[in-house]
Amino acid sequence: MSGAPAAALGTSIHVSVGQVAASLALVALAAAISFWWRADLERDVGIAAVRSLIQLTAIGYAIKLIFEADTIWLVFVLLAVMVLFGAITARSRADRVPRAFVPLLIALALAGASTLGLVVALGIFEATPRYLVPVGGMVIGNAMTAAAVALNRLGDEMHDSRPRIEATLALGATAREAAMPTVRRALRSGMITLVDSTKTTGLIFFPGTMVGMLLAGANPTDAVRLQLILLYTLLGSVSIAALVATGLAYRNFFTPAQQLREPPT
Amino acid sequence: MLFELREVGLGRDGRPVLEGVSASIPGGATAIVGPSGSGKSTLLRLLNRLADPDRGEISYRGRPLADYDPLALRREVALVPQLPALLEGTVASNLEYAAGLAGAPPEAARCLRLAGLDPDYAERDVAKLSVGEQQRAMLARALAQRPRVLLLDEPTSALDHAARDAIEAALSELRSELEIAIVLVSHDPEQARRLSDWVVRIEAGRLVACGALEEVLA
Numbered sequence: 001m002s003g004a005p006a007a008a009l010g011t012s013i014h015v016s017v018g019q020v021a022a023s024l025a026l027v028a029l030a031a032a033i034s035f036w037w038r039a040d041l042e043r044d045v046g047i048a049a050v051r052s053l054i055q056l057t058a059i060g061y062a063i064k065l066i067f068e069a070d071t072i073w074l075v076f077v078l079l080a081v082m083v084l085f086g087a088i089t090a091r092s093r094a095d096r097v098p099r100a101f102v103p104l105l106i107a108l109a110l111a112g113a114s115t116l117g118l119v120v121a122l123g124i125f126e127a128t129p130r131y132l133v134p135v136g137g138m139v140i141g142n143a144m145t146a147a148a149v150a151l152n153r154l155g156d157e158m159h160d161s162r163p164r165i166e167a168t169l170a171l172g173a174t175a176r177e178a179a180m181p182t183v184r185r186a187l188r189s190g191m192i193t194l195v196d197s198t199k200t201t202g203l204i205f206f207p208g209t210m211v212g213m214l215l216a217g218a219n220p221t222d223a224v225r226l227q228l229i230l231l232y233t234l235l236g237s238v239s240i241a242a243l244v245a246t247g248l249a250y251r252n253f254f255t256p257a258q259q260l261r262e263p264p265t
Numbered sequence: 266m267l268f269e270l271r272e273v274g275l276g277r278d279g280r281p282v283l284e285g286v287s288a289s290i291p292g293g294a295t296a297i298v299g300p301s302g303s304g305k306s307t308l309l310r311l312l313n314r315l316a317d318p319d320r321g322e323i324s325y326r327g328r329p330l331a332d333y334d335p336l337a338l339r340r341e342v343a344l345v346p347q348l349p350a351l352l353e354g355t356v357a358s359n360l361e362y363a364a365g366l367a368g369a370p371p372e373a374a375r376c377l378r379l380a381g382l383d384p385d386y387a388e389r390d391v392a393k394l395s396v397g398e399q400q401r402a403m404l405a406r407a408l409a410q411r412p413r414v415l416l417l418d419e420p421t422s423a424l425d426h427a428a429r430d431a432i433e434a435a436l437s438e439l440r441s442e443l444e445i446a447i448v449l450v451s452h453d454p455e456q457a458r459r460l461s462d463w464v465v466r467i468e469a470g471r472l473v474a475c476g477a478l479e480e481v482l483a
Contacts, residue, residue, distance in 0.1 A: 164352070166346065167350035167351075170313065170343065170346065171343070171407070172337065172367065172410070173336075177366075181353070257335045258336060262277060
């Protein structure tokens with residue numbers, strides 16, 4: 001990597017365990033609000049805090065090991081595990097889509113591989129663990145959310161639009177032609193959140209990478225440039241993920257004879 | 266015979282919907298009658314391969330239905346579902362879409378007239394039509410494909426008397442103007458008497474009777 005983002009990524013600060021522990025006061029506040037308003041989320045707040053602590057600590061050590069080993073193969077293994085768990089997690093959001101796992105797995109793998117491949121090929125980042133691990137994590141995480149939202153919408157829309165889709169099939173339209181308006185709306189759902197947040201970034205909220213770099217003492221110009229690179233990269237990855245997931249998953253609603261499958265009861 | 270059904274069976278979630286149905290459907294106008302939930306609509310959907318039977322065989326014009334390309338078959342054997350389900354847009358855009366799929370020339374005015382609608386309806390937004398008008402627009406859309414067979418699933422069940430009479434008049438007109446076979450699902454024996462000359466009667470997924478109108482609905 002060259003230029004400002006490279007220098008910016010070199011910035012480092014030390015965060016003590018005491019500081020992390022102090023921030024738990026806000027977790028206690030969240031639990032208290034839930035208790036006070038009977039939102040019944042105290043247990044979930046606790047689980048979220050503990051799980052994030054364990055998962056982030058574990059991944060922190062894993063990343064440290066990968067950085068020290070400095071081998072690209074370990075990066076591929078880590079990203080493959082992320083893709084696998086991402087597809088498993090997203091599948092639970094797409095419970096109305098038959099056999100959603102394979103489309104999700106392919107969507108996340110393609111989104112991750114093509115996006116990271118492109119940013120490396122364009123010389124934006126170097127093909128080293130230091131860049132590929134954090135950027136890959138963001139790419140796959142956002143792709144997972146987009147694919148899950150898109151397939152969740154696809155499942156609902158295919159259910160609600162069943163009469164219209166079957167009436168279109170009855171005219172001799174292919175499954176693709178009959179499902180296209182539904183697939184288009186699902187694709188849009190998957191992409192719209194990031195598109196909207198990209199539109200308002202800097203006005204309504206500061207994105208995480210930029211905030212992290214500013215806290216770490218980086219030059220604001222470098223923080224902004226790196227954030228822009230990541231936002232544009234994420235736009236590409238969520239588009240690919242939503243497109244591939246919906247484009248593969250809608251086929252599972254139809255038989256090879258272009259018939260709409262009966263929904264599970 | 267137009268359609269021949271031999272020992273046709275279909276189940277769903279382990280429950281039989283149709284069992285051992287053997288029947289003949291000639292050209293002209295046939296009514297499939299029976300009480301609600303007897304499998305009439307399911308039987309109709311089998312005739313243009315919106316579904317396939319689990320058991321038995323259906324032939325169309327002497328050839329097994331399974332040998333037909335489903336898309337080509339559906340353009341020749343058009344099905345109008347029970348509830349209107351038009352695509353977003355105008356009536357004309359729906360008719361053009363259907364005609365385009367069948368490679369037929371767009372003849373919106375003619376199809377609307379055959380379906381009992383004024384040609385002025387072509388430019389209307391489908392979302393602003395009444396259910397009766399939508400049902401007739403669905404019929405016009407099916408006719409835009411110039412089908413040889415028209416399958417109608419309870420075409421008047423959601424309509425008031427005036428709209429029902431308009432649809433029935435349009436269907437009678439169709440039979441006299443076009444050489445088109447009609448297979449109509451109805452829970453109303455009186456409607457079957459008014460519109461058909463051959464009747465297939467099913468109850469609880471089984472064939473009860475099949476024959477000329479005067480024999481089955483005497």
